[in-house]
Amino acid sequence: MTSATPALRVEGLSRHFGSLKAVDEVSFEVAPGSRHAVIGPNGAGKSTLFALVAGALPATSGSVWLHGDDVTLLTEHGRARRGLVRTFQHSSLFLTATARENVLLALQRRHGVQARPWGAVRRRRALLEEADAVLERLFLHHRAGQAAGALSHGERRQLEVAVALATSPSVLLLDEPAAGMSPADTQAFREIVLGLPSKVTVLLVEHDLDLVFGVADRVTVMQLGRHLLTGDPDEVRASDAVQKAYLGAEDTSELFVDEEGA
């Protein structure tokens, strides 16, 4: 794992809000092609860490490396152009545009035609076919012509991933993709994550531990803004420190139950 350049490396990353250290000196690596999850109790700093990695929030100190390049000073759109693309915890879509157009917006940027003021989008055969292929991968092809605002919650979560995937990311950041999903939706979403192209590295911040342990091959645990542990799912599950972080006690009976409601 140490031989190859990590797809994503976070080094001494900190973000302070006044005296609050939301993220404090966090360092870890994500191997290429990995399905890497970040978990932690509420207030652990997961969301802040996510925003720092995506570039939505500037870091107080520390650095973010993408395939060996320092991207700490790049803006969010600059990182996206380099292949570090995020999804949003609360579906963030183009609601008056159709599902297909949502994907097309990502595709046309990748193809460099987003500023072209001539030629109808709907006549660009190659783009449309690619858009439909992305929708099909996320089981949304039958909803392609529907406005994103008319989709169900679960479908919006799928479209959320479709839009990110259409940019052809090398590292895909998923921000609590299962938030607000029914168990059935979460189960289906698990299949989607497992079905993502293997060359795409996935960093997943997630509350739903069933989903995390169902898809992740590496898990990073955070607590109170600090990095607690990075390891295989089995190591994390067996760790006393992790159980203490979640429960503050030895009792582990509630660990994998109803994490979301907290």
Next chain:
Amino acid sequence: MSATSSGMTPAPAPVRRPFPVRTTVLVGVVVLLLALVPWTFGAFTVATFTRALVFAVLAMSVNLLTGVAGMPTLGQAAYFGVGAYTGALVAIHWSDLGVLQLVLATLAGVVAALVTGPLAIRGRGVAFLMITLAIGEIGFSAAGRLDSVTGGTDGLSGIPPVVAVPGTEGLVNEGLIYYYVLVVAVVAYLAVAMLLRSPFGLTLRGLRDNEGRLRAVGYRTDSYALAAYVYAGGLAALAGSLWASSQRFVAPGDLGFEVSALALLAVIVGGVGSMWGACLGALVVVFTQDYLGQLFSGHAPLLLGLLFVLAVYLLPKGIAGGRSQWRRLFPRERSQEDDEAVTPV
């Protein structure tokens, strides 16, 4: 979840689309009807139609920013003014050729928008609205004070009749001026329609819907906001040049706050985001002001206020805002939706 239910849903919509016959026929019919105006009405009405068409181009410019890109503006009169004065100055000092005036006026509007745009797009929503309002006011007072260029509050008169086709006489006949304006307005409409269907048009709608997401998929969104501002500035200036050619007089009053406000009113009445709606809204506003206003002896502002209130209450989405609100206004015995609603499940 759809992953399991896809078997029950209809097949995906076909990617290939036929040529839009209906739209083309509709546009053709409307243009034909507009072409008949000089044969049907008297000089005063034709002149009102001319003003309405110029105003429609300005309304399209406002709508491009407000309705399509989601940046509500009150400053487009400034670029309208830049175009009007540029067109007038070119006509007076250099050439009475229409095409030349239009091109140079549009370029002047583009340059003006490029210079002032970076300031305006620093804000969004109400902040943007306020900055554009300030730009509009600056344009208005500049026009009144730059005596040597604009003629100050006296305005610029003595604009020679515009020559539409090189080698022919200048247009003085009210009907011919109307045709000149109609042709340019239709070309502008088609250009805007093409822009809206293009990748850039989709980008602008994305900017309106969700700028944050656009950034997250790699767009430098400020660049596209500025681009929208520049396109809209050029379009407003084109309208200004038409104004100079058709009125043959330009004064600071032509780019006052009222002009921007009325253009925004036209967009709201017509239906925010819809270009034909904006054009129709411009027609309604100009005729309310110039025609009904005269019938009711100078109460045009009152009528416009009434129009605005009626539009917001009865047609909140504007004339082009969809059939449902019209159906609510004029209920038929049983609409299709009612049928669906009462079907027992």
